[in-house]
Amino acid sequence: MELLEVAALLLLLLAALLAGGVWIAVTLMACGFVGMQFVGGNIPAGSVLATTIWGNSASWTLAALPLFIWMGEILFRTKLSEEMFRGLAPWLNWLPGRLMHVNVLACGIFGAVSGSSTATCATVAKIALPELKRRGYDEMVSLGSLAGAGTLGLLIPPSIMMVVYAATANVSIIQVFLAGFLPGLLVMALYSGYLIVWSLLNPKKTPPADPPMSWRDRFRESAKLIPVALLITLVFLSLILGWATATECAAWGVLGSLAIAWWHGALTRELFWTSVMGATRITCMIMLILAGASYLSTALAYTGIPTALAEGVQALALSPYALIAALTVMYMVLGTMIDGISMIVLTTSVVIPMVRQAGFDPVWFGIFVVLVVEMAQVSPPVGFNLFVLQTMSGKDSNTVAWAALPFFLLLVVAVAIITIFPQIVMIVPQLAFSN
Template sequence: MEMIEISGLLLLLLMALLACGVWIAIALLVVGYVGMQFVGGGIPAGAVLATTIWGNSASWTLAALPLFVWMGEILFRTRLSEEMFRGLAPWLNWLPGRLMHVNVIACGLFGSVSGSSAATCATVAKIALPELKKRGYDENVSLGSLAGAGTLGILIPPSITMVVYAVAANVSIIQVFLAGFLPGFLVMALYSGYIIVWSLLNPGRTPPADPPLPWREKLRESANLIPVSLLIIFVFAALLFGWATATECAAWGVAGSLAIAWWQGSLTWPAFWASVMGATRLTCMIMLILAGASFMSTSMAYTGIPVALAQWVDSLHLSPYALIAALTVMYIVLGTALDGLSMIVLTTSVVIPMIKTAGFDPVWFGIFLVLVVEMAEVSPPVGFNLFVLQTMSGKDSNTVALASLPFFFLLVAAVAIITVFPQIVMVLPELAYGN
């Protein structure tokens, strides 16, 4: 029970530091240092800090992180979003909701090569919002579907969030990537299903279909999907068939993104330099947070808090479903104040022993965690996708948050589905690597 009290004290300290506006990484380092003071044996906190940060940052696996970030930055500055919209639009006129499905499909396609929720949301919104508004589509559903579908950037591999989780939880990045495919399609199906139902219930709020295009014209417009399709096929074929590691696939993704930008004529020096600097800033922020989190994790390992917490949860005799329900509520609450990466690095070292004790696979839990992080992306007040759409639409935060609420509950439904049917997550990793 003493360890539970220590963990409560450290949690209160962390919350106090964050409430005072201290940088997340610095707050993690401070909490880690304080935690080391509860360790007996005179272990020097400074030496542990130095060796932990170096050991966790000097990682070949972690090299995939800046590469995926850079790939998303490059594509963010090309005409990829406009080409995807033009390629998908002619084929969706027959569906209830019509062009609003472009939000879901385009976010899924771009998310599969960007790895970033905010980049996916912003890129697709740039072209989709003006087009949908011009054609008379309901603005609230357009905003909500963009907020929700933008989260696909971190669920459909490759994903920066998945890389961070895999490193923090010490599991295979490739297995987590493979585990994300079917849940990604599940979330896309839920989003499109909601749009269909809403459109059928509100027929007067959906504009009439565009004039049908000849088959040859449809194919000509679909040619705009070729560059991104080739990049997706190339990266995932290398990953799935073992031609390259996750880090090497990230490098090939960067090379492919540069090739697309050059082919489109948008690979100018200013655009290239902007992508480098954008990737550098984001990577430095993530790495600093990871450094603080690794020190706090090591500190907690020395104190024995993770084991004590796992034993305490086990003593409650919660059923596996009850544990997942409790963790879902916890992450929803955390998502109102923290961004997704911070949620992962703050909690992974504590929660992993719990879920192992309850009999859950860490790879499955990675996808569960990505889904609840997606909830954080559309949860006020710290919802990155809400910030993006608020800026791009000129609407106030309450309007955007209310528009995204149905899609938030669809993510809750997705968590329930993968919990009841875990094979949706595990079938591809098991096929590739065995049981």
């Protein structure tokens, strides 16, 4: 069979199995096994399956994954979200939009310690939604800002999605982490800018400011954030200054999160055990998907499909901007059907050769992928942040999706900005690795 026919067959098989409800990891392995049947030279598919899965799973880089997940699980079960709201609120009354900015800042802070979009959205929404509603803030904008800002758990390092991408694309996890800093701040600035403009255009929908609070009271409310701020700072500085690898930083992050839980009086036998089991379940799911993806990637490499695809794209003579636009549309469509981790592991092996051929740095492309996965988090019908907010607010999915639309469009703007100005992504890792 021609390579085009093999690719079409595998794509149809993939779609059929996913539509039939087969586990994503099993689907990927099945497609890889079928793909191996079209490889000449009598290469044993079973032996390739065993060696590929073992080789890709026994990775020092992937050791950071369960540790970062465990770190987020521990902090998720403390009073961090409540203390973030109380600690940030006194400093934001002067801004147009006032306490709605707490959604953005709190999600940015919690995203830096959880690495999960869903956990970030759920944790901050649990305390912020009732509080904003009680104070009279517009519910649609509150829901939209939480849906959008919840995605910061993917972009602000350390991020589970970044670890998955780095392992799948075979790039430096530390460089991908460092590349996420400025884009994360860019997205936060876009969200806060929208809230400022909206509140200036709708002054009657913004409740009056809280009574003035003394500086002493402000610092007292914010003092409880110091342990978390120190934990985040130490993890980031260790990465930037090269004091520790990503895996070592994750280990220190777990110890720090356990210390914070103990400081808050929340470190019980039940919290410890539930956090371990929660991290284990998530890690097993991701590792199984990565194992299937590695086998499919190897099978595709044997068939020569990725190389042929890259050569075909090169023959089309698409400009770099046209390629990125096409990939953005492709990921937006995929985001309506599958989750972010699956998007990465399903497409990276095919897309990376095309991206390299077009002259894009794989580290930059990792941040691009994370941004379009963020879009998927707020895209119906499979946007996980929409599910979280639908459950917590009692609103229907269409209402939540409509509320999140402006923030979805701001993510599109962020993709356009980093494409036109790629140094926003690359300057931090380049400075860190120039010495």
